[in-house]
Amino acid sequence: MSDSKCRISRRRFLGRSAAALAAPLILPSRVLGLAGQTPPSQTVIAALIGCGGRGGSLLGMHSIPGCSIVAVCDVDRQRMENAQKRVSAGLAFQDFRRILDRNDIDAVVIAAPDHWHAPITVMACQAGKDVYCEKPLCRSVVEGRRMVQAARRHGRIVQMGTQYRSIARTRQACEWIRNGRLGQVHTVKLTHAPNPTHPIEPAQPVPANLDYDLWLGPAPWAPYHPKRCHFSFRFFMDYGGGFIADNGVHMFSVVSWAMGTDQTGPVSVQATGTPAGNSLYTVPVELRAEFEFADPPWRMIWEQAPGAGLNLEFIGSRATLSGFWDFRVTAGEADLSPTRGSELHLAKSLDHSINWLECIATRARPVMDVETGHRVTTWSHLGNIAWRLGRKLRWDPKTESFIGDEEANRLLHRSYRAPWRL
Structure with missing residues (x-):
């Protein structure tokens, strides 16, 4: 995918009509009427940074209609190559900065060790990419606040991976x-x-x-x-x-x-x-x-x-x-009946x-x-x-x-x- 095509795709993706926003993003392709494919304009082009235990699980995002993991990254070349094979990713790097430099990647999924969460998240926000970051968010209070500031300053969506929510x-x-x-x-x-x-x-x-x-x-x-x-x-x-x-x-x-x-x-x-x-x-x-x-x-x-x-x-x-x-x-x-409408x-x-x-x-x-x-x-x-x-x-x-x-x-x-x- 060329940079220019990706920029057009990204703009269309973010500019969907109000009617579209009222519906779920993830729609079966048969509903979209596209012969089994989600249109590129509705696909988040993502990269995985950190391909170990949690990263291996998060590769499952690639199977969600509307998300395509096209690049993987890990400082351990063996893990990087294994992840690349699992999703048939065309791009694989040991240095995460190679991913952040690319204009054809919309978002990153971070499953690197904790001491890397803040630097990668802040740099990803600065690069205009949305972020899914595994828990814990960071390894210090100051890091966490700077991650929030980076997300707000650059208008990024940043989700922490605490799935219990x-x-x-x-x-x-x-x-x-x-x-x-x-x-x-x-x-x-x-x-x-x-x-x-x-x-x-x-x-x-x-x-x-x-x-x-x-x-x-x-x-x-x-x-x-x-x-x-x-x-x-x-x-x-x-x-x-x-x-x-x-x-x-x-x-x-x-x-x-x-x-x-x-x-x-x-x-x-x-x-x-x-x-x-x-x-x-x-x-x-x-x-x-x-x-x-x-x-x-x-x-x-x-x-x-x-x-x-x-x-x-x-x-x-x-x-x-x-x-x-x-x-x-x-x-x-205690009353453990389902939450009532007025509650x-x-x-x-x-x-x-x-x-x-x-x-x-x-x-x-x-x-x-x-x-x-x-x-x-x-x-x-x-x-x-x-x-x-x-x-x-x-x-x-x-x-x-x-x-x-x-x-x-x-x-x-x-x-x-x-x-x-x-």
Whole structure:
């Protein structure tokens, strides 16, 4: 596809009539009457950046009518080539900047390690591309705010990949809570398994298929070890934040939706935990963080402990609702009938990827917009900072800064390794 043809396609795609906006973007080709094909003017031309575990799953977007993944990118050449074969992508790169330089790509799907989310998202917005970014949104509070600013400044649609906002069971549970079915919720408890450890081992030679310097990118230089890369990167503070910044962000997104805090945050946080000790990994093994919220007052407890499973527990004045995939009343009594017409109804999305694609067409905010993604990811950063400093911290969600604590405020951003900057 030539650049000129793509620009025409993009303009037509974004300029569809008001009548078209009232209908779903993703239509069966038989409805469109196009002999089994979605017209190019309604197709989002996308690229995948990061072809590992989550990236491999997100390649499924290629099968959605109205989305075509034409390029893949990964610093691991083997993963890049495997992804290229899966979708028959004509373009494959190890350097994501090659994708951002192209005018024939409308949007990018980012499934790179966490420390790359902010730089790639900001640069993609600057390049005029819409973004789907896996959770957590970023690895620092300052990064998250700059991602929001970039999306707004350049008019981009940026969705964070927390798919629980697009699960009907989750939405129904949140509507029960928002509509007072449990009474006044005063405590929310989240449980998760501890972070793992790994013995310290000697550095190893960098594999020939891996551009390790580019994998590190803005993170501090460190000798190569296979456990630094791919799935286990999340257990290094330089690249991730442990499970609180992984499944924790999924769970926080549910809590925020249920409690109506998408545009604000906690007012204090304190945390305790077990250091990793003699381990290659650097995140705490066990972690307990307590967050206090105001207007109305309630608290949230995140606890990683041996034997703990994934669970959310909303404790109200009349009943307690517990679960993760499905929710049930575990104390008291509550009406769990479907949300009534007169009650509050939350945004309905039946598929997270399709919601993003629809919003690219309508330019509406997606169900997990970058602002909300930033807010709930911030909770994970606050928990890790409180654990690191070992004291209770007061937080101002309006200014996104700690009150009267400059040492804590210095931890809201992480320095970048040259030549990278945000």
